[in-house]
Amino acid sequence: MIFFEWKDEYELGLPHIDLQHTMIVNMINELYASLYTGDELITTDKVLAKLLEYVEEHFAAEELAMRESNYPEQKSHFAQHEGFRNTVNRLHGRHQTGERVAVHELTSFLKDWVKEHIAQDDKAFGIFIFQLSEEARKVFFRQNPTHPLAKQKHSK
Numbered sequence: 001m002i003f004f005e006w007k008d009e010y011e012l013g014l015p016h017i018d019l020q021h022t023m024i025v026n027m028i029n030e031l032y033a034s035l036y037t038g039d040e041l042i043t044t045d046k047v048l049a050k051l052l053e054y055v056e057e058h059f060a061a062e063e064l065a066m067r068e069s070n071y072p073e074q075k076s077h078f079a080q081h082e083g084f085r086n087t088v089n090r091l092h093g094r095h096q097t098g099e100r101v102a103v104h105e106l107t108s109f110l111k112d113w114v115k116e117h118i119a120q121d122d123k124a125f126g127i128f129i130f131q132l133s134e135e136a137r138k139v140f141f142r143q144n145p146t147h148p149l150a151k152q153k154h155s156k
Helices: 015-037 040-068 074-096 103-131 134-143
Strands: none
Touching: 015 040, 015 103, 040 074, 040 103, 074 103
């Protein structure tokens, strides 16, 4: 059941990161579907656990890419990640202590993150990456072959 659709406007043009971002949209739709199956509690538990993993893995990859590319807005971007991380930890903590985290609260939080952070702030990073000269990108990925984005084609 689709409640929230991934749109082209959310894409950075960095497939590895875009794929990770679609995971949030999948979580939103999974939560929404749980309202119709009656599995809200189990699904909320599952999604919060996935989010804990997501913030560590995804933010580590994205922040590494920003540091290595000398992204000028990385400090404020990392602060936004920390705010998201704190909210996820707080929601997970509430859930673990038996306080119910409403599906609409979690879906609303995640939708706002997609629309505000991914579609705007992450998008700015995607634009920054593609504004690097072709030669600079080649040199960067040649010097950083283990970089998460190095597996993608960067030349046309």
